[in-house]
Structures are given as C-alpha cells and as structure tokens.
Amino acid sequence: MHYKWILVTLLFFTALLASEDMKLPTHIIHFTGQKHFDEAVLQDALGVERKSFFEFWKEDTPRIKDKLLPTLKLSLKSFYDSEGFYDARFTIKETHSTVDVTIEENLPVKINDITISSDYDLSALVTVKSGEIFRAKDFMNIKKNIIQALLKDGYCSYDLDTKAYVDLDKHKVDLKYLLKKGGICTFGDVTVKGLKSIDKEVVGSRVRAAKGEKFNTELIKDTYDALYGLDAFDSILVKYDRKFYNVVPVDITVSEIEKSHYYRMGAGYDTFVGLRVQAEYIKKNFLGNAQKFKSKAAWSSKEQLVELEFFKPAFFNILDYYIDLGLKTGYSNLEFEGFLEEKTHGKIFLAYTDKKLILRSGLALESIYVSLLDNMQGNPLSHAINEGTFLLFYPYIHMIYDERDSKLNPKYGYYLSAYLEYGLAYDNKASDYIKTLFEGRIIHTFGDLTLAAVGKAGFIEGTSAQLPESKLFFAGGSFSNRAYGYNEMGVIISPSEYSIQGAMSMANLSFEADYPVWGNLYGAVFTDNTMLSAENYDLSGEIISSAGVGVRYMTPIGPFKLDIGFNIDDPSQYGIQFQIGQSF
8 A cells, every 4th residue: 555655646746747748739830921910919819829928938939739720721811801801811831840821911991981970979989080991890899889988878778870881892891870869867766686684775775876866887887896895795686678768777686695704814924014924704794784793813023913893884874875884993012113002992983985985984992002112212212202101082084085997906087085083182181182184196097008196195283292102194115105114204304314203294295107018017117205294284394205116917806016116315225015906
C-alpha cells in the first residue's frame, strides 16, 4: 500500500509539471494583403493566440488552434461582411505547421443616403454619415441606442422602423429611420411574489420605479441595485413588459436568501496598520424582514477592534417615506502618530435612502482615552497632545447626494457630502463643540481619458484643549495625501514638515487622470494638496503638495489600485497606497 501511494503521488506531480505543455495542436498563422485592418485586429477576431503583455519572456508567434482551421474561411467572410466588405476574397495555404492567408478586400459598401423622419431628436443618436463604410453592427447599435434613449425618457409606446437598402452591385446603402415617439408612460401597480419572511413594505421601500413615476429604465436598474443592497435575496427579477394605455405595471419576483450565515476569516496587509488578521460573521435576513446582524474583530500591531452592528430596513413610514434603523457599538485601540486612542462607542441612527440621496441622523456616545506613546515621553512635541479621558455625546447628521454613473468605477457625474456633529457638554469643565466636514467630487471622461477632482474641507468650532486629540483633523492615505500614511499628518508647518498635533481646520484638493494602457490595466497620474491649521476656520496655512503615478486593474468589484506619491518639495518623502475601489 505504501508503494501504491508513492506511485500515485509521482504520477500526480508528473501530470502537474506536464500541464504547461498539454495544449491543443496549433499552426503559425500570417495575414497579407489587408489594407483597412491591422493584423492584430484580424488575430483578435479569429481567435489567434499571442503572448500576453506579462509573458515578456516568450516568443511572440501568432498561432491558431487546428480545430478552428476548417471554419477559417467562413470566419473571415463573416468578419469582413460585418465590416462592410461583402466582396472580400481569401486564399488560404496550409502546411503541416503554418497557415498563410492572402486577402483581397475589394471595394466596401458605403453609405449613400440617410433619411430621418422623427418627432424625437435623433441627431446625437444617428452617428453614421454619408460616405462612411457601412457596418451592420453600427446600424444595429444605433437602433438599440434609439430604443434605450426613448425608454430612458419615458416613451414606451414608440413606433420605430429602421431599414438598410443595400445595393451590392453599386457598393452603396441607403438608410432610413422612421420614428413616432408616442406619449409619455408612467409606472403602474407594483406586485411582489416569492416573499416568505419579509414583508412587502420592506421590498416597497426599495422600489424606485414606484407607481405614478415617469417611466425610465434607469429606475428599473436603481430598483435592482436597491433590492440587492438589502442582502436578503438570492435572485431578483423585475419585469416591465406589460403595458396598458401608457401605464407599465412592475412585476417583482424574488427568492429569499437560503444560506443566510456568512463567515470570513483571513489575513491581509493595510498601508496604515500593516499586517492585519480579522474575522467577521454576518447573519443576513436576521429574524426576517431583511434585517442584518454583523460582528467583526480585527487585530494588528497598530489597531485592535471589535464591533457589533444591527440594521433594520423600513423601520417606519412617514408620508410614504421609509425610514431605516441602525445600531452600532464597539471597542477600538488605535495608534496615531505620537499617541494612542482607546475608544468605546455606541451609535443609533435613522436613515432615509432615495435614488440619489442618503440622509442619516443619529446620536452617538463615545468614551475616549488618549495617551502618549512610550517613545514620545519627554519629547518636546508631546505638550501639543491633549491627553486624558473624554466622554462625548453628540447628535449628528450626514447627507450624501450621489449623481455618479457608478459607485465602483465612475466615469461621469458628481458627488456631494455634508456631515455635522454637535458635541454637548457633559459637565461644567467641558464645552460644546461643532464639527463639520464637506466633500465634493466631479468626474468626466473624454474618450478613454477619465479626469476627476475631489475637494474636502473640515472645521471644528470649540476649544481644542477640551477635545480628545483623535477628534481633531489628520491627513494622509488613499483618500487624502498619498505621499503619507493614513492619518500620519498633523498641523502643517511648512511644505515639507508637519507636527503630530491635530488640526481645527482642514482642506484637501486632489486631481487625477486615468487612462487605459492594456486591456483592463489603466495608468494614472495624480496630485494631492493638503492644508491643516491649528486655528478655527483658518484656510490660510501652509500646504503640503504631492504628485505621483499609479496603476488600476479593473475587476468585477471595482478597480484594484496601487499608487506611489511623492512630496513635491521633498521627493525623499513618499508613500505607497493600495486599495480596491476608486477614491472618487
């Protein structure tokens, strides 16, 4: 038996080592004679294999799988037809190891005339022009884009007729677009099927395509996003294919989540806290009605954290506005630059979420103990740190208006945020304070180039000596100044110096440009500019500016980002940041 397992193991590793060479038989392939298309375009269209961008050590030899050779001519014909070259001819010569393709493209079919008869403006949608080569895919895409634009603007009863009259002998085509947009449609009654432990009102709180709303396919997408955001369904189907006199009922079918327990344990690296291990438990649809319970624990050399959260959607309804309830409590022990913050906290909040608006208001209680790090004892800078135990109780309000086209990787739009907390004096030695934080983002894409600007400003009104140091403003990290670590920077002294003291006023302005360089790989350049002042409402202080480069690899859950930032006045100061998701 012992020798049997040795033999099995040897066979396994032999197969593993040989797997790199176990590939389907191929031929080397080359194209000649083409004028309108690069060879790389033909290779991509026909499934020709080439080395990837990362396989720099391999020979760049184009190869086609032998199983594709019998349909090679048909595939070439299909490709050239789709590009408007209906008279293209191909000569294929095959040897035991190579395939040589000679192409005669001949004359393409070109657009001769475009006729548009419409009571809806199609000028921005009919993107082809007379004299251009006719491509069937462009013709079909224009029709699809017209329909999408009509539905987005509320026209669900349109009458659209598109035709392409092709004359192969004369190599020309006449295009006709005939459209009557019809009347504006509205959403009708909403029906929900498949619910077991969740009330219809909970689903209704997330339906953006509500009865009486102007018909818009974007509202259907928003409904999907909001329902999936409840994290209580395995599948969701929103149908809107029925229509009664310009009224479109919405039929929702859901399947409640079956595996509601979610566990996660792992280790990772954070640019701020370093190596971190963490564990998380989530109970989805906790006690029904899409409620959620979450517990989390994390440990690193700079941070220890335990948190418990509870969320209840559609807690109550006021004038058809559904209000959610949230509870959060926890303990953290976090190391800043020069001091340690030990905090126990609890929050309760009510939240309203609409298509673009998130409004949250609540009460928070925090017990914070601030102490100097051992290496700061006797340091002349230590006098700036406000040590001791602080009990903070404050109501707060947070408003977000999000007009971006995507939260994971936006290309267009803007984002506005405003936060305010009002700290109440808890004894005769303490005083009230007000902390505000504002943020604005704007994103626009020109072709493949995405430009973004992010501005932040924060102010604290009160006496800094009566606040824990950690409640003041610090900067640095992925969402601030990328030449520095997270919350590393205190009050700025010069363009290359800062203290460990927290600021009463803060401003940060960042600019970034992203551009695709290879497939899903993007390059980026950016600049971050930060001001931190010890005075209230003071934006006249020194500024630390940084610039840098980065790469983004696009994934289904957002871009994976790696940035390297340098202080412009002192390039020896640099920071490396990585994260998943955009910072704009």
